[in-house]
Amino acid sequence: MDKFSVIDAHCDTISKLAEQNTSLERNADIHVSLQGLKEGSVDIQFFAAWIGPGNIYGPYLNRGFELISVYERMLKKYDCFFYPVTKVSDIYSPKNAGKIGALLTVEGGEVLEGRLSNLNVLYNMGVRLITLTWNFNNEIGSAAMDTMAEGGITAFGTEVIKEMNKLGIIIDVSHLSEKAFWDVIEVSSQPIVASHSNAKRLCNHPRNLNDRQIKAIVSKGGVIGINFYPPFLSSQKADITSIIKHIEYIAGLTGVNGIGFGSDFDGIDELPQGVEGPQDFPGIINELLRLNYDEESVQKICRGNFLRVMKTVMKE
DSSP: TTOOEEEEEOOOOOOOHHHOOOOOSOOOSSOOOOHHHHHHHHHEEEEOOOOOOOOHHHSSSHHHHHHHHHHHHHHHHHTTTEEEEEEEEHHHOOGGSEEEEEEEEEEOOOGTTTTTTHHHHHHHOOOOOESOOOSOOOBBBOBTTTTTOOOOHHHHHHHHHHHHHHHHHHETTTTHHHHHHHHHHHSSSEEEETTTTTBBTTTTOTSOOHHHHHHHHHTTTTTEEEOOHHHHHSSSSOHHHHHHHHHHHHHHHHOOEEEOOOOTTTTTTTOOBOOSSSSEEEEEEEHHHTTTTOOOHHHIIIIIHHHHHHHSSSSO
């Protein structure tokens, strides 16, 4: 098990740190802990600044700045454990050996408030992935969970996608409506990811991806991060086997090159049976090995596929 390290492409732990009087010490109020990350052999954790509804959290860009400040304080407080990943060479720097990489993301393109210049501001603050929408339509495009989800990517959204490609910010299509998804596929010159989404054929939820979408992401060189939220895994009771089924289904469609993990820890109110946090990645990995996935395939799912996208999109 020691040979397998993990990249987890989505957690909402920053919001928990911001809104609750909590820390990354292991406790009942938070999924992601320092000990759990170590036990789970997590090599790089993507930390999302979840923007959320403006009527609750206020102006979107201000909310983004507040969460990024929480992220920066987390890095400073736990500087013996984390290092920030803003370019690929950070991962291989000798000074970061033995630490966990932290990659800053934003969940919700409304943070831009319709201004392309704000994308450069966020890039300069260390943001390296943006989930274009959350559950509601915004200036970029339409969301899968919005009641008016039939729209696609706007003219402004097209500008954002092109600028993200230019800057080296990973485009995340989780939460997008299907029409917006296909617009992104057409516009983006770089691989895209669905950082925390599953297969709709196994669980018919609006947030999941149909077979054509899965194939399109993988054919573009992208990755789907398997989401651990039970309602996205199964209409029945969800457990580790449910996670494995989504991995196996996508592998059957496209091979293993487009599969990774996007747990959604600390952004979900329930977990699959047998999963309490990143410390349980080994149980998933051991089940893949038991099912005779070879070590190279397991390494791709755990880390290699998302690392490939990072190397392709981000600056060296």
